[in-house]
Amino acid sequence: MKPTTVIGFLGSTLDAAKFGPSRWNKWRPTVSICMQEDLRVDRFVLIHGSYHSRLAEFIAEDIRSVSPETEVVPHVMDFADAWDFEEVYGKLLDFARGFPFDPEVQDYLVHITTGTHVAQICLFLLTEARYLPGRLLQTQPARGVPQPVGTWAAIDLDLSRYDSIATRFAEASVESASFLKSGIDTRNAAFNRMIEEIEQVAVRSRAPILLMGPTGAGKSQLARKVYELKKLRHQVSGPFVEVNCATLKGDSAMSALFGHRKGAFTGAAQDRPGLLKSANKGVLFLDEIGELGLDEQAMILRAIEDGRFLPVGADSETKSEFQLIAGTNRDLVSAVAAGSFRDDLFARLNLWTFTLPGLAERREDIEPNLDFELDRFAEREGTRVTFNKEARERYLAFATGPSARWAGNFRDLAASVTRMATLSPGARIDAETVAAETARLARLWAGETLGRQCLEALFAAGQLEEIDPFDRVQLDYVVSVCRQSASLADAGRRLFAASRRQRSSTNDGDRLRKYLAKFNLDWNAVTGVERG
Known part of the structure; x- marks a missing residue:
């Protein structure tokens, strides 16, 4: 079991008692937490004002007597007005941001029985927003005969009705949205509304997010900022793993994504964890997800639904818990209709879809x-x-x-x-x-x-988008040279001049003919004129 840290206010009334044996007949909520048989408290962060320092020392000494293994850490927090929501929330937020939380190593319980009602509500809100990454702890005295232990319960309440400080929530939301925009004071109203929605989704959901938009629109940067926001809220502890799916081709795609076992194929000299495993507890960003093959898409779907997948050459599945953010500049609806993208994966990704404008x-x-x-x-x-x-x-x-x-x-x-x-x-x-x-x-x-218009004239609607941008640039140059040349052989000589000098090209015209055939093109189609 992980060590447990309790965070709570000193109860200036409920925790107070006369010094003497009679105090052990009274239920004191802070002391009672450390007297529970089924709750081990390794550390108690006791928040109190300067005025109650003596009472805090008194309570800390009693905790040490009933639970020697508990470390009591006093934390002084003074309020000019303990009933001022803005002041209390602000100081508790500063405390939460500065506290060295590590949810992977420790469990946290936030005690809400003591303190003013304002303090209790603020602890509610900060815990719900994950600034305090723990569970809420409620304690109460036992019914019947007075005794000091009482009972405890970890609770999960619906805090939506506590809207007394909605303004502070709005400010926190604006702050998070600005964080997603790298602090840039953007002015486009539609873009700003989209970022506000992404901020809400990022902090409230672990479902996949699909970012669509043209190349260079900022999908990769936004995905990373979503990860950083979730990490700031203690919602992820693993890394941000980014991969451009357009670079994953053939048999290596499965190995790169899902890992492999030693000896699974020629060259597999040792085990490889794969990118999905590397993203455990973090965020996996699959840019250009539309470039993945159908087999890889099926494995990705299983991984995001069940958290399981089969490495290449493995006999048993492995696990990885991650949130998926996918990016694409392709029209996935058209890709589904064409059969190049799985409809079930698209349905899974399409819960939260955002299109970034150019x-x-x-x-x-x-x-x-x-x-x-x-x-x-x-x-x-x-x-x-x-x-x-x-x-x-x-x-x-x-x-x-x-x-x-x-x-x-x-x-x-x-x-x-x-x-x-x-x-x-x-x-x-x-x-x-x-x-x-x-x-x-x-x-x-x-x-x-000019180059795009030139290529668009050679292909039917939508076909040009199926060609990689890298190939489009090369093809555009080849077509330009062909249209400036007198014949197929002449164009071949110009395109493969270096190869001819090195005597590695024996038939330039045939080599050009084969290159054009890769795109279902020929000399006549490219030039539009019959030439020798």
């Missing part, structure tokens, strides 16, 4: 994110870089204007700020630096638009 849909948030990226650059490089007034106005006018596509979303913005900060003279971004950067972004987005 930066172009949140142009009012570009300015606060610009300042955030400058702060990140200063932390990373140790140099504080700022805009002059004219340069800032010019950049924001471009960034929030209709011509700014922000195709890469926040990754584009982060890269843009890094370039300007690095190239700025004297750690001051001027109008000339801004002009060069906005021209660079315009060229970048113009090239991406």
Whole structure:
């Protein structure tokens, strides 16, 4: 059994008694806790005011006499007004935040029999919100003949009716939402409402969360902040494990996710725990979950429903308790219809689904994110870089204007700020630096638009999304070269010039023909013209 720590107020009335043998005929709630036959108390954190220090010493001495194994830790907490909800809640919240809780090692009981009613309600609320990661403890005297032991019970009450300090709860919720946004003062109303909902889900539910949205919209960063918020509330004790499912291909995907036993396949020289096992007691973030194969999806479904899965080559299942956060830039509804994503897994993930908008849909948030990226650059490089007034106005006018596509979303913005900060003279971004950067972004987005339009003309609706972004970039270049070449052989020579010099390519045209065939394309389809 884990050691038990009790946290409670000294009862200035209930715990008081005359010094002498007669006090042992009276029920005193704080002392009675340590007299229970079926409750071992290893440590008692006794909260009291300075005025009651003598009574606290008296009670501590009696606890030591009936329970020598109990360590009494006095904690002085003075209130100007013990009936002021705001003051009492605030000081208890500060106490909870500063206390070295470790729920994996110790059990905690929060005693709510003593103290003022205000203090008891505040202890209720802090325990429900997991700032105090324990169970509530209620004690009462025995009925009938007076005796000092009484009874105890660990309780779990519905605290929803205690709304006397709803304002403080609202403030805590705003604080948590700001935490999820990395402190960025975002202005987009729809985005802010979504973050508020995510905050409620994060602290009240262990069900899977699905984050949808385009690449670079911030899914990975938000998943990590959800984990950090849950860790702050003592809801997880394990690590944050992140994996990009697009990098898991073939037989290695099963091993990476679920682990393997030594000798399970060629090269399995030793046991491997796998990512799901590594995430035990923590949060597992599966980015681009739509890229997983159907077999891996089935195993993931079993793992999140039952907490069990079978490592490769194992004879028995292993366990792992984790919360799943999944991310994707794909349309999973279409993927389910196409048979490439399991409908039962999607149904399990679709309880809490949030779609993160791209930066172009949140142009009012570009300015606060610009300042955030400058702060990140200063932390990373140790140099504080700022805009002059004219340069800032010019950049924001471009960034929030209709011509700014922000195709890469926040990754584009982060890269843009890094370039300007690095190239700025004297750690001051001027109008000339801004002009060069906005021209660079315009060229970048113009090239991406042209390339995508070029590929979209070659594929039916939705087919282009089935091609990995890495392959799309390469294919776009190949198609561009083909359209600038006189023949298939000419295009092959241009594309494989280095291989030809190294004499590793013997038939450039055939090699190009096979490459195009991978995407169900041929020379005529790519060029639109019959050529020799």
